[in-house]
Amino acid sequence: MAMNGGGRKKRERPNILITGTPGTGKTTTCLALAEATNLKHINIGDLVREKNLHDGWDDQFECYLINEDLVCDELEDLMEEGGNIVDYHGCDFFPERWFDYVVVIQTENSLLYDRLSKRGYTGQKLSNNMECEIFQVLLEEAKESYPEDIVVALRSDCIEDIDRNVSTLTDWVRSWGSLS
Numbered sequence: 001m002a003m004n005g006g007g008r009k010k011r012e013r014p015n016i017l018i019t020g021t022p023g024t025g026k027t028t029t030c031l032a033l034a035e036a037t038n039l040k041h042i043n044i045g046d047l048v049r050e051k052n053l054h055d056g057w058d059d060q061f062e063c064y065l066i067n068e069d070l071v072c073d074e075l076e077d078l079m080e081e082g083g084n085i086v087d088y089h090g091c092d093f094f095p096e097r098w099f100d101y102v103v104v105i106q107t108e109n110s111l112l113y114d115r116l117s118k119r120g121y122t123g124q125k126l127s128n129n130m131e132c133e134i135f136q137v138l139l140e141e142a143k144e145s146y147p148e149d150i151v152v153a154l155r156s157d158c159i160e161d162i163d164r165n166v167s168t169l170t171d172w173v174r175s176w177g178s179l180s
Ligand SMILES: Nc1ncnc2c1ncn2[C@@H]1O[C@H](COP(=O)(O)OP(=O)(O)OP(=O)(O)O)[C@@H](O)[C@H]1O
Pocket: 020, 021, 022, 023, 024, 025, 026, 027, 028, 029, 089, 115, 156, 157, 158, 159, 160, 161, 162
């Protein structure tokens, strides 16, 4: 393993966090990126359900109450090894050292509104998610939780954006081995 400037061991393959408001296109982007790079896609929502890493169902927010400690314990070994793409609409509870690149996917408000409505979101759930995007909650959370120089915001309004984002990120992954 190579050492980076700080003398810390550098992973052979990077870990990327893809975050953003629900519906912005995280999973769509991750699936294409995993295929292009051979990195492992870890969808936290699916993992929480499959491995019961939650404290029950939250009726108010209509989602599982994620148990952050269980999720972090579950992923520690994989993340230390490197080569993962983590997909989740939150980013402040993962250890900072896990990630080499943090991508916040964003979508123009009216397009996101249409996507979430199409999914059947209404009322409080729809407005909570819209506010999350309007106030750039995930971008702020990412900037507070990780070094600013590894956080990037990428727009995902149309199909061409997905292709462009995946190819930008694929180039970054390919260059990882040669970065010092
Ligand atoms: N750039 C894009 N252009 C057009 N449609 C998109 C784009 N990105 C995603 N979509 C569509 O928007 C919907 C939501 O995408 P996706 O499931 O990838 O979002 P997500 O961020 O993973 O949401 P969640 O947090 O709820 O898992 C899907 O129907 C997807 O096909």
